[in-house]
């Protein structure tokens with residue numbers, strides 16, 4: 001194996017690694033910070049941020065007990 005072939009192989013490996021990282025990053029961004037379907041709520045009373053099951057539209061704040069609507073980004 002010549003030096004050129006070594007460098008070529010090295011560049012190919014690096015490009016492959018960068019490509020994999022890019023794909024992983026894009027997938028992570030597509031799913032966002034919450035990979036689950038849980039609804040996100042923010043308490044109007046105390047500002048507490050929490051999640052609840054995806055089948056509920058209103059949820060009780062675990063911090064102060066106030067009922068809150070679903071938080072939309």
Ligand SMILES: [Zn+2]
Pocket residue numbers: 043044045046047048061062063064065066
């Ligand atoms: Zn609260």
